[in-house]
Amino acid sequence: xxxxxxxxxxxxxxxxxxxxxxxxxxxxxxxxxxxxxxxxxxxxxxxxxxxxxxxxxxxxxxxxxxxxxxxxxxxxxxxxxxxxxxxxxxxxxxxxxxxxxxxxxxxxxxxxxxxxxxxxxxxxxxxxxxxxxxxxxxxxxxxxxxxxxxxxxxxxxxxxxxxxxxxxxxxxxxxxxxxxxxxxxxxxxxxxxxxxxxxxxxxxxxxxxxxxxxxxxxxxxxxxxxxxxxxxxxxxxxxxxxxxxxxxxxxxxxxxxxxxxxxxxxxxxxxxxxxxxxxxxxxxxxxxxxxxxxxxxxxxxxxxxxxxxxxxxxxxxxxxxxxxxxxxxxxxxxxxxxxxxxxxxxxxxxxxxxxxxxxxxxxxxxxxxxxxxxxx
Ligand SMILES: [Zn+2]
Numbered sequence: 001x002x003x004x005x006x007x008x009x010x011x012x013x014x015x016x017x018x019x020x021x022x023x024x025x026x027x028x029x030x031x032x033x034x035x036x037x038x039x040x041x042x043x044x045x046x047x048x049x050x051x052x053x054x055x056x057x058x059x060x061x062x063x064x065x066x067x068x069x070x071x072x073x074x075x076x077x078x079x080x081x082x083x084x085x086x087x088x089x090x091x092x093x094x095x096x097x098x099x100x101x102x103x104x105x106x107x108x109x110x111x112x113x114x115x116x117x118x119x120x121x122x123x124x125x126x127x128x129x130x131x132x133x134x135x136x137x138x139x140x141x142x143x144x145x146x147x148x149x150x151x152x153x154x155x156x157x158x159x160x161x162x163x164x165x166x167x168x169x170x171x172x173x174x175x176x177x178x179x180x181x182x183x184x185x186x187x188x189x190x191x192x193x194x195x196x197x198x199x200x201x202x203x204x205x206x207x208x209x210x211x212x213x214x215x216x217x218x219x220x221x222x223x224x225x226x227x228x229x230x231x232x233x234x235x236x237x238x239x240x241x242x243x244x245x246x247x248x249x250x251x252x253x254x255x256x257x258x259x260x261x262x263x264x265x266x267x268x269x270x271x272x273x274x275x276x277x278x279x280x281x282x283x284x285x286x287x288x289x290x291x292x293x294x295x296x297x298x299x300x301x302x303x304x305x306x307x308x309x310x311x312x313x314x315x316x317x318x319x320x321x322x323x324x325x326x327x328x329x330x331x332x333x334x335x336x337x338x339x340x341x342x343x344x345x346x347x348x349x350x351x352x353x354x355x356x357x358x359x360x361x362x363x364x365x366x367x368x369x370x371x372x373x374x375x376x
Pocket of ligand 1: 186190196
């Protein structure tokens with residue numbers, strides 16, 4: 001309850017500061033750009049989609065935003081422009097001719113090198129490089145997550161962000177025309193470097209694990225199996241807290257348990273922290289703000305006082321590791337964009353400090369516990 005009270009108080013304080021904005025600035029927007037590849041035979045979209053406006057895609061984005069509301073972190077998806085149709089009837093060497101009649105998740109192309117040798121590349125990477133070379137034809141957008149839909153793709157596919165901050169490849173998501181809300185959000189989860197719940201520590205940047213998801217396996221087909229493997233008891237024999245941990249995996253967006261009849265809706269606090277870290281530093285060009293972490297025991301200016309090149313940038317770099325955060329709220333405020341748009345996410349604890357808020361910024365507590373600022 002205290003957390004809830006705190007959020008309301010802070011929003012009430014911050015609200016007048018939003019008046020200069022053209023839109024409510026208490027959220028961080030993640031820009032999506034959907035492209036529907038048309039059938040080269042008749043110029044129609046895949047049969048389950050209704051062009052030219054694609055209400056099905058708008059409904060998916062709305063549903064993903066309802067889940068974001070539940071997660072309570074302040075992220076929302078927005079469409080960057082209309083849902084686009086690309087290619088068309090008779091388009092033999094453009095998007096329709098090359099990419100409509102294949103499974104973009106599994107297909108491979110043989111590409112000839114200048115020296116005559118041949119290399120095999122995934123359809124996804126060929127689509128990405130072709131689209132970047134022909135941005136008008138493929139409606140490519142540098143500042144959005146580019147999502148391409150065709151008829152024959154089974155499921156979806158997205159790569160993790162690159163290890164290099166300067167390498168902005170691996171940007172595209174390919175997905176089938178009849179996929180669920182959970183599949184769309186799952187692929188976007190990969191975009192922000194979330195691994196499968198059954199592959200923790202195996203994929204993605206470095207060796208970061210998500211600490212608050214229990215063991216999972218794609219072949220475990222029931223809640224009971226997850227409960228037995230982790231706790232040696234059936235689901236109904238567990239405490240409420242342990243049942244929640246089982247459900248956090250069984251219903252997790254990044255799991256494969258939809259194959260076993262589960263409805264996937266959940267992301268854990270640890271996954272949401274990781275998402276925000278990556279959104280800050282590896283995928284910041286698709287968002288309109290930063291999530292600045294404040295955590296007890298986090299970094300202070302003193303940590304950098306002996307560093308002659310000290311500025312706020314090293315902290316930004318460190319934020320990708322969610323163990324690193326500012327130790328006091330005031331440092332988060334100094335780091336926030338003076339023009340607004342950033343969210344300071346404060347982890348549980350007491351922060352006995354005097355705050356001067358001199359810029360439009362949103363303070364949020366997490367669901368993990370209450371936050372107190374100042375003294376009682
Ligand atoms: Zn996946």
